[in-house]
Amino acid sequence: MARKGKFLYLLEYAALKTTLAFFGSMNIDRASDTGGWLGSRIGPRLPFSNRARDNIARAMPELTAEEREHIVTGMWDNLGRTIAEYAHLPVFARPDERHRIDVVNAETVRAVAASGNGGIFVSGHFANWEILPVVMQFEGLAGGEVYRHANNPYVNEWMVSLRKRVTQAVQVRKGAPGVRTLVKLLREDKFIAMLIDQKMNDGVEAKLFGLRAMTTPAPAGLAVRYNVPIFPAWLERVKGATFRVTIYDPITPRPGADPIEDIMRITQELNNFLEARIRERPHEWLWLHNRWTKQKKTRRGRLARQTKKN
Template sequence: MARKHTTIHLLEYAALKIALAFFAMMGLDRASAAGGRLARLVGPKVGVSNRARANIRRAMPELSPEEVERIVVGMWENLGRTIGEYAHLERFARPEERHRIEVVGAGALRAMAEANCGGVFVSGHFANWELLPVVMQLEGLEGGEVYRHANNPFVNEWMVSLRESVTSATQIPKGGTGARLIVRLMQEGKFVAMLTDQKMNDGVEARLFGLRAMTPAAPAGLAVRYNIPVVPACIERVGGAHFRITVYNPITAKPGADPFEDTLRITQEINDFLEARIRARPHEWLWLHDRWSVKPWQRQRLAAAQEEDMLE
């Protein structure tokens, strides 16, 4: 079985490298456009698109079937563009390509960098989500980015290597090792970027589109423990391989508040931010995640934890 998995992983990795070599032969703009055209033609026909359709209907039941389908097609075009842009990701960090990324609220970022207070940037899988660490570097913020280990080890190694070649951000894997890295960065007054829109079984239950959703609690927990700001950011595609990144007002811990309750509050505020941004540009969010399923054992564990907290 292990040999079979290794063979599949190698084939997946080979297919990825061939696709990237194809896009690398083009310029950035042509690669983005070609990836978008190909994905919008093929993507809506593959089976996983049914999960996207179900997620959209569940989150926004007021939409018509035609509106749902337009979102699915747009999602695939954005995803295809993002894949095409992976072959040229390092270009976004070059000074001569700065015109490709507009940063709204850059002054607040530079002020935080000068204050050396540290913080957590949170966003979701919007537009080209790989650009958040690039923006951190362009605005002079040192720190790292949290990533989820890819199921394919060959793809994971390639992704980490690519990100390390694009920015100086420390690559932080989810898990115990990553947690220790985050603590060190917080103690040094640095910044960590996180995408918090995926389901996390070991997170806390919050609401997203009014639905129960297991949500990462790390950003809120860090805010409460280290008294640092959680800074929401949204990435928008504003034409081809050009983007706008908007930095919003920070979310902070309340002095004297119960740590557990404040962690839940901040986590919900993050989800509210994500929902608002998704509603504004639903075609640029990745609807393919299994975002809302909550298993019975998770509900039991959460209920027990909350009951224990009330008794203390």
């Protein structure tokens, strides 16, 4: 690591820790409210908020400029709250604070767990997306969660350590290095949590809001390969630092189906799920990601090779 790069990384890390110390000095509810207030007033003024405006316009062109701006402001309110809540993430895992998370349709997951089978939870960057692995812990679902490696190594180490303590002990880095771990977990009939709403350059093409979106085939590929169910999950912010997590009926592989066609079917179903949830509460989704960058269409042969590797 170059000296200049290391200095900048340390500076970013120090800024993060200072911010978290500020929010950590408050109780969780006040921290969430303060984070939302700051986010909604500062965020929309930042230059990269224009990406969110462009994404909303592309995905939902029927909205007026005023409606789009309302979503941007709401997105920043939610993001500000989420950042502030990182200072209190251990609170959500405490038994005496379980009232903060209402789990809908949990019996479906409990039935699968009782049968001794594992599965895959998928969601997107909704509300506070760190809550889903906490729910898995509440329900006694052993396993791991997939994370995206942060560019800043100091921030990454801190994030991984926090998640190990609060959510899932097994942290799986996104990409090829983590595939063996995911396979091991599924073979042991355990559960995996992953967020699937961001662009994957070497993924497969699926539609999202009617637009071409390069999408990860990982959950579908693992489900088909190891015959496990996929549970779509939706996180909503009810009020402040309280949430509702809805677990939907599982999407399962079709017996006897062509594996590649089944992977593509499931991948599209998952994108359809994400789109429907985003439309319901667009202000709670992270619109800042460059989701629809043009990419070359993934060939069937390459997907077949990727599937065999798993």
